[in-house]
Amino acid sequence: MKLFSHEFYLTAAEVNAQREMPLSRLVTLIIDTATGHANAIGIGFDRMISYGISWVLSRLTIDIKRPLTVNRAYRIDTWIENLNRMFSERNFELVDMETGEPIAWAHSTWMAINMETRRPSDLTMLTEMKDSINGRPYPYIKGGKLLPVIDATVEHTYRFAVSDIDVNRHVTTRRYIDLIVDQWSIEQFDNNRVTRFEIAFKHEARYGELSRTVSAPHEGSPEVFDVMTEVNSTPCAIARIHFTQR
Amino acid sequence: MKLFSHEFYLTAAEVNAQREMPLSRLVTLIIDTATGHANAIGIGFDRMISYGISWVLSRLTIDIKRPLTVNRAYRIDTWIENLNRMFSERNFELVDMETGEPIAWAHSTWMAINMETRRPSDLTMLTEMKDSINGRPYPYIKGGKLLPVIDATVEHTYRFAVSDIDVNRHVTTRRYIDLIVDQWSIEQFDNNRVTRFEIAFKHEARYGELSRTVSAPHEGSPEVFDVMTEVNSTPCAIARIHFTQR
Numbered sequence: 001m002k003l004f005s006h007e008f009y010l011t012a013a014e015v016n017a018q019r020e021m022p023l024s025r026l027v028t029l030i031i032d033t034a035t036g037h038a039n040a041i042g043i044g045f046d047r048m049i050s051y052g053i054s055w056v057l058s059r060l061t062i063d064i065k066r067p068l069t070v071n072r073a074y075r076i077d078t079w080i081e082n083l084n085r086m087f088s089e090r091n092f093e094l095v096d097m098e099t100g101e102p103i104a105w106a107h108s109t110w111m112a113i114n115m116e117t118r119r120p121s122d123l124t125m126l127t128e129m130k131d132s133i134n135g136r137p138y139p140y141i142k143g144g145k146l147l148p149v150i151d152a153t154v155e156h157t158y159r160f161a162v163s164d165i166d167v168n169r170h171v172t173t174r175r176y177i178d179l180i181v182d183q184w185s186i187e188q189f190d191n192n193r194v195t196r197f198e199i200a201f202k203h204e205a206r207y208g209e210l211s212r213t214v215s216a217p218h219e220g221s222p223e224v225f226d227v228m229t230e231v232n233s234t235p236c237a238i239a240r241i242h243f244t245q246r
Numbered sequence: 247m248k249l250f251s252h253e254f255y256l257t258a259a260e261v262n263a264q265r266e267m268p269l270s271r272l273v274t275l276i277i278d279t280a281t282g283h284a285n286a287i288g289i290g291f292d293r294m295i296s297y298g299i300s301w302v303l304s305r306l307t308i309d310i311k312r313p314l315t316v317n318r319a320y321r322i323d324t325w326i327e328n329l330n331r332m333f334s335e336r337n338f339e340l341v342d343m344e345t346g347e348p349i350a351w352a353h354s355t356w357m358a359i360n361m362e363t364r365r366p367s368d369l370t371m372l373t374e375m376k377d378s379i380n381g382r383p384y385p386y387i388k389g390g391k392l393l394p395v396i397d398a399t400v401e402h403t404y405r406f407a408v409s410d411i412d413v414n415r416h417v418t419t420r421r422y423i424d425l426i427v428d429q430w431s432i433e434q435f436d437n438n439r440v441t442r443f444e445i446a447f448k449h450e451a452r453y454g455e456l457s458r459t460v461s462a463p464h465e466g467s468p469e470v471f472d473v474m475t476e477v478n479s480t481p482c483a484i485a486r487i488h489f490t491q492r
Contacts, residue, residue: 011278012250012281012282012291012413013274013278013412015283015412015413016408016409016411016412016413017408017411017412017413017415019413022409028259031259032257032259035257035258035259045258046317052404070413071292086260091478097303161427162262162263162427162428162430162431162432163262163268163270163424163427163428164436165262165263165432166259166261166262166263167258167259167261167262167263167265167316169263178407178409181407181408181409182407182408182409183297184408185408185454186408186411186453189408207263207432208431210434
């Protein structure tokens, strides 16, 4: 199956103050759609865990041409662009089903980690995955290296609590994204929308740990910011967020 | 339509550290299912807003016989038990679709608030709603008055941020529930499960406000706790949570 699609409808209960899909919800849906495709081709969580390995999202880049607004039907298409021993690259396209127009894209990089040794497994062994490769490229820039934030201009601390912890006893992806978004005031999102978002996951935080999220303008830009969440001076997630004035 | 049903599947990405549905997710699904029924009978958000009124959840009680576990299909049935000028009462039953067994129930009380005057609207005007009444009663105790917590034994403060704000610019229901759950350590949920949860919504908190969540054993009980989230000494949500040892 070289293309997998999932349809959804954005309800009023799911949207943010700007009547749009929150970034953390978009990331969750992207991961859910990837999981759906992996299950459909026989390389899902359950099958992988029987080999003692688990999928880990390493990098994600999202480009948003138009915001996803309330009371609309959407479709997410996903496909595997390629894979090598270490990484697989998976792309996504979001289509507004009322107009048929693609309005957002995402590129993701995944590893399969051996749960005991914590080392990457050889992905070229997964023949079902190789057979599903669809070479269609990502239409934007895939995103480069993200470096730790040095001269932070905004800083928040937060201790991870019960509601932040997932089935693997790590902090959820949703919480990392919300900590990033929460670096700004609500006026920032009233006046600007997110047009590009890049994130690299570096280290898994756990229950009870005290996190520090810092951000700074990227190379002095008023519209692009570097953000990092760290625990005990170890970066957990490093991100870059691009705003565009409404 | 005197009974409305919605089916869902609980994925690994949605569950908590105990591989069960988080309480905040259950509450969100209950509200979504109520919204689905309201839309289906023509008294949904869009129709109500055209009259300048909006649904407000006032009280919710949940009884959980068995926890909702990962990788299972569930169904939520909902129906309107009755209504008067001020309130409508809506019940829910959660059915494990693999066994056909009902495993949880919920009772909710809703008001319709005039958005300008902030006063309750007369629900008996909604003839579609009266025609949809299904008198089937709630099988547990509906839940009594919840009083503000006086002698708190646990206290956390939290400032509401961008990711906590909904389409009406109020704090989301999900955030209130998570603040309550986060009063305890992860070990509390490893050793106990929630078997009953009651909450009353008293006041809408807003972006940037500093909240204080406090809890205390209910009448000295080791298994039942009273919890309250307040802003500027005004209670926003008052809850009671019943744990049962696993």
